[in-house]
Amino acid sequence: MANARAGMAAALALLAAAALCCGTAAAALPRLEHPARNDGTLSLLVVGDWGRGGTHNQSLVAEQMGRVGEKLGIDFVISTGDNFYDNGLKGVHDQAFEESFTDIYTAQSLQKPWYLVLGNHDYRGDALAQLSPVLRKIDSRFICMRSFIVNAEIVDFFFVDTTPFQKKYWTHPGKHHYDWRGVAPRGKYIANLLKDLDEAMQKSTAMWKIVVGHHTMRSVSDHGDTKELLKLLLPVLKENGADFYINGHDHCLEHISSRDSPIQYFTSGGGSKAWRGVFQPNKDKLRFFYDGQGFMSLQLNQEQAQFTFYDVSGNSLYQWSSRKTGHSQPSTYLDDEE
Numbered sequence: 001m002a003n004a005r006a007g008m009a010a011a012l013a014l015l016a017a018a019a020l021c022c023g024t025a026a027a028a029l030p031r032l033e034h035p036a037r038n039d040g041t042l043s044l045l046v047v048g049d050w051g052r053g054g055t056h057n058q059s060l061v062a063e064q065m066g067r068v069g070e071k072l073g074i075d076f077v078i079s080t081g082d083n084f085y086d087n088g089l090k091g092v093h094d095q096a097f098e099e100s101f102t103d104i105y106t107a108q109s110l111q112k113p114w115y116l117v118l119g120n121h122d123y124r125g126d127a128l129a130q131l132s133p134v135l136r137k138i139d140s141r142f143i144c145m146r147s148f149i150v151n152a153e154i155v156d157f158f159f160v161d162t163t164p165f166q167k168k169y170w171t172h173p174g175k176h177h178y179d180w181r182g183v184a185p186r187g188k189y190i191a192n193l194l195k196d197l198d199e200a201m202q203k204s205t206a207m208w209k210i211v212v213g214h215h216t217m218r219s220v221s222d223h224g225d226t227k228e229l230l231k232l233l234l235p236v237l238k239e240n241g242a243d244f245y246i247n248g249h250d251h252c253l254e255h256i257s258s259r260d261s262p263i264q265y266f267t268s269g270g271g272s273k274a275w276r277g278v279f280q281p282n283k284d285k286l287r288f289f290y291d292g293q294g295f296m297s298l299q300l301n302q303e304q305a306q307f308t309f310y311d312v313s314g315n316s317l318y319q320w321s322s323r324k325t326g327h328s329q330p331s332t333y334l335d336d337e338e
Contacts, residue, residue, distance in 0.1 A: 027192075028196060029196045029200050030147075031149045031200075032115075032150045034075065034152045035153055036075075040301055041154075041300065041301045042075055042154060042298075042300045043073060043299045043300075044078060044298050045072075045296065046080060046297070047061065047079060048079060048080030048248025048249070049249065049272065050100070050272045051084035051100035051271075051272070052085050052100060052272045053096065053099045054103075055272065056272040057274075057312050058272035060293075060313075061271055061272065061295060064295070064311075064314035066105070066106070066108070067107070067109075068314060069107060069110055070108070074109060074297075076112045076114065076115060077114045077115070078212060078246070079114060079116040079117070080212060080247050080248030081116070081119025081120075081163075081214030082120065082121045082214065082248060082269075083118070083122055083130065083144070084097070084121070084122060084125065085100075085272075085273075086121060086124070087121065087124040088123065088127060089122075091129050092126075092132050092134040094126075094129065097135060097138065097139070097142075101142065102138070102139045110141075112141065113143055114142055115144075116130070116142065116143065117144070117145075117160070118144065118146065118161060119214040120166070120178075120214065120215075122163075123163050123169070123179055124177060124179070130144045131144055131145060146183075147159055147160050147197070149200055151206065152206075154207045154208060154302055156206040157210050157211075158197060158200065160193070160211060160233065162213035162214050163178075164189055164193075165190060165215070166215065166228055167186075194232065194233070194236055197236055198239070201236070201240035201242070207302050207324065208244075208300060209240065209243050210242070210245075210246060211242050211244070212247070213233075214247060214249050215229060216249050216250055217265050218258070218284050219247075219250045220282060220289055221251070221252045221279070221280075221291065222276040223249055224280055237263060238261050243322075244265075245263060245264070247265070247267055249267070249269055251270055251272075251274040251275075251276055251293075252270055252289065252290060253270050253289070253296065253309045253318075254266070254286070254288060255267075255287040255318065258284055259283065265284070266296065266307060268294075268295060268309075270294040270295065270312075271295065275291055276291060277291065278291075288317075292312070294309055294312055294317065295309075303324050304322065304323045304324070306319065306320070
């Protein structure tokens with residue numbers, strides 16, 4: 001715990017000067033309420049890196065999501081970003097919104113709220129379009145913000161806008177244009193976001209604390225680890241007892257366990273184009289890796305969280321569950337696979 005506090009202090013101090021020189025105060029993260037069921041349970045699906053007009057097996061993944069969603073009686077869906085390829089939306093009236101979202105995820109079980117973060121490909125278009133309430137008038141399921149909280153009683157989901165953390169998007173964008181409206185300057189934005197997140201996680205009384213972002217924290221696939229998140233974001237998660245970090249970005253399914261904290265990393269980025277053919281181990285414990293298309297389910301109650309990965313045919317590829325040993329220790333687990 002002492003190391004975690006030191007790491008978080010260093011991360012916040014690194015950006016404090018930038019925040020002070022810009023003179024902008026942080027504000028509380030937007031908070032949405034999504035009550036758990038009467039029996040105190042929650043069930044949801046997680047998919048990422050999907051919006052390709054149904055191509056690259058997006059439609060097949062969507063079909064299986066509908067079937068699993070019906071079986072589990074899901075409460076909502078989480079998208080880990082890269083919602084529209086290759087360059088986000090052109091505006092609020094871009095037909096890609098309906099062609100890649102409304103017309104694809106048609107199953108009755110998927111007619112639930114979708115909570116979404118932006119990915120780097122979303123920032124290459126009109127990022128503000130995805131944040132606009134205009135899209136909710138077209139399809140009321142679509143709830144996208146930069147960073148926000150969804151409280152579901154037994155769990156707080158902390159959605160984090162991770163794209164601005166990556167320096168290369170700012171300094172070496174290449175042929176791409178990133179829509180930094182409402183974000184620039186980078187230092188001020190990240191400093192405020194880290195402060196807001198830290199304060200929100202400290203106040204959380206939920207049994208489970210789950211952080212959702214687009215970019216990988218730990219990954220053995222194409223993009224690998226994201227050094228900026230490890231340096232700046234991870235200390236905040238460790239200090240505040242985050243249970244899981246869920247992301248997309250790498251077009252695969254994977255589960256990695258931290259070796260120096262209870263945090264578990266889950267990648268669900270197989271919503272369409274996949275099969276990168278890259279494998280690069282890191283120092284943490286790899287539990288599962290599938291270099292293909294698919295999605296993830298998460299079922300929660302007060303004592304247990306159960307994760308399941310599914311492939312494009314709806315086959316269950318891997319299941320892992322974790323049980324709390326006591327309400328006073330939100331980061332202590334009995335790992336069902338140990």
